[in-house]
Amino acid sequence: MERTTISYDKLYGYMANMLEKGMKYPHASAEITAKVLVEADARGHASHGVARIKMYFDEVNDRQNHPEALAEIVHETPISLVVEGNSAPGFPTSKLAVDKTIEKAEAMGTCMTAVRNSCHFGMAGYWAEQMADRGLIGWAFTNTLRAGIPLFGRERLLGTNPICVAIPVGRKPHFMLDMATTTVALGKIEVAARRSGVMPVGWAVDENGKDTTDAVEVAEINRFDRSPYGGQLYLGGATETLGGHKGYGLGMLVELLTAGLSMGTATYETYRETCGICHYFQATRMDLFGDPKQIREHVAGIVDRIKNSPKAEGQERIYIHGEKEFERREKSMKEGIWLDPATWLRLDDYADRFGIEHIVP
C-alpha cells in the first residue's frame, strides 16, 4: 500500500526513536528535535521537516554536531543571556535558550538572547511561536550556511538568514512573519533545477556575480560547495532598482545580531570543524505598552482591516502571515501529515542504516 499520510503522534514517536536509537541523541534532545521537524511537515514546510534527517546524520557523522554535548549559559543579566552551544544539536540548545528567555521575559518584561556554536534549529517560526503562545512578542533570527551573495559581490558569504517575528493577536494564528532574507529558499532552486532547469532572474547569480537563470548550475555550486563564488540573491535581487540593497541589508542585520552579538562564527565560517550556527531571540511582554488585551485586540483589528480589503483582479484572498501554516497544520492534525514519496524512502533508508523497522502509517 502506498504511504501518503501519517498521524502527528506516530511520526513524532518514530522520529524521536530514530534520533535516539540511530544517532545517539539523548532522549530529551531526540524529543525536541523530532517535535520541531514534525511541526514543520504538519505546516507544509517539508524543507524543514523530517527529511532533514539526512542533514543531521551527515553533521553528526562529520562530528560537526555533537549529540552528547550540552549547551550552557555563559553570560547573564536580568534581561539577557548568552548561550554557548558547545556544538550540541540546535534543537535542545534553542529549547534551553528559548525556555530561559521566556522565563526571564515573564519576570522582567523582556529578554534578549544570543546563542553561538549551535547547529541548525529547524524552522524559526517554531521558536517565535513558543514565545507568542505565552503572550509575548517573539523574535527568532539565525545565521545558516553559505548561500547568499552581498549586493555587487560574487562570493557566497552570508546565509539565507531568516527573520521571524510573532505578535499575539488574542487568537490563533498569531501574526507570524517567518522569512528567509534571500529571495527564495535553496529548495526552490533545487526544484527548478529538477523540473525545467531554469529559474527567474532575481534568485541567484553565477560565479561572476551576474544574474543567471541556470538553476542546475546554482544548485550544484551550492550543494557541493564546488566554488566559493556564485549563489543566492537577497530579496530585491542583484540591482538597486528592485531593492537588492535592502534584502542584502536584512541578511547582514541577521548576521550581526546572531554571530555578532554572540561572538560566534559568521556564516562564511560555519560548517567547518563544527556547525557553528548562531541564533538571536527576543521575547517581550505586551504589558510594557499598556493593557495587553486591549493591545492584542487593536493589533487584531489592523490585521482584519488588511485581510478584508478588496482583492486584486484574479485574486481571492489576502493572506496574513502565519495563516497558511496554521490552516495546513489543522488539516494535518485531522487528516494526517502528508509526506512526499522521496521522504518516505529517505526515512526507510535511514531506518535500514539504524536497524530500525520501516515506518508504517
Added chain:
Amino acid sequence: MERTTISYDKLYGYMANMLEKGMKYPHASAEITAKVLVEADARGHASHGVARIKMYFDEVNDRQNHPEALAEIVHETPISLVVEGNSAPGFPTSKLAVDKTIEKAEAMGTCMTAVRNSCHFGMAGYWAEQMADRGLIGWAFTNTLRAGIPLFGRERLLGTNPICVAIPVGRKPHFMLDMATTTVALGKIEVAARRSGVMPVGWAVDENGKDTTDAVEVAEINRFDRSPYGGQLYLGGATETLGGHKGYGLGMLVELLTAGLSMGTATYETYRETCGICHYFQATRMDLFGDPKQIREHVAGIVDRIKNSPKAEGQERIYIHGEKEFERREKSMKEGIWLDPATWLRLDDYADRFGIEHIVP
C-alpha cells in the same frame, strides 16, 4: 549668482528661523526639526530634507500638525515608554521619546518605546543614530501615509513603513540599515513620471491591483489621493515568485509594532483629523551580551570581511549600509550641502509667504 551649495550651519539656522517665525514652531521644536531636515540633505537624502517645508506647512495649515502642542509620556515601566504625541510635530516628539529611551536603556540595559499621534519624523536613520552614537543598538520604525498595497490586494492601506537598525562597530559609520519596506520611495516614482513616464515592474500596481509601468498614473493617484486603489508595492513586488509576500510582511510588521503597540492609528487612518503617525524605538546596551568593545570589534570584523570580498563583474565596491550617507555627509561638511534648483526656489516661495529674506549661501 546661481545657488548650489550652502554651509550646514547657515542652512540649519535659516530653516530653524523659517519654522519658528513662519510656522510658529516653538524655538526648541524649530531647532530639532531644522536639524533633522538639514542632516538628510547633508547625507544626500533630498527626499527627507528641507524641501519638506511644504509638507509640514500644509499639515500645520490643515491643523493636522499642532506646533504648539507638547508630547507626553502616558505609560512607563523601567524598560518601556508609551508617548502620546498630541499631534505635535514629529521631530520634538521623537526627540523626547528617543532621549528618554536612551536614558532608560543606559540605566536598565534596554528600553522599548511606542509613540502615537505623532507627525512625520523625517529620516528614521537620524533617530537610530542617536542611540548608536551612545554605543546602543538602535531601532527606529514608523508608519507613514497610505502608499502601499498588501500582496494580492488593491487598496492602498499601509505605508512605506521604514525599518531602521543601527549597530555600533567601534568607528563611524555605524552599520545602519535604513530602508522603506516598499520597493522604492514614492519620490522615485515621481522622478520616473517626470522623466520617461515609465517605471520597472515591481514598483507599483494600478487600481485593479495589477502590475503597472505607468509612473504618471501611480504618482497622480498617490499625490492627489484620487482613489483608494492602486499604489506602491513592497520589496519583492506583486508575486510570491520574487518574494512579494516577504516585503508585504515587513510592512505589516512595522505597522503592528508602531500603530499596534502604541494603540495609535494605522496608516490607513493617518492624515485625517490629525497626522496620527506612530513610531517604535528600541535601544539596547551591548554589554548585555558581554564586553562591548570586543563585540563591536567582532561585528566590525564581519562587516570588513563582507566589504572586502571579491566584486561582481563590472562592480568596484561592495557597500555597507550607512557608508554612502556617511561619506556624503563628510563631503557636505567640507564643501557645503548641495540643494537642487527646485529646492532653492521652494525655500524662496515659503520665505515670501513668511515675509523672510531669501536664503543666500
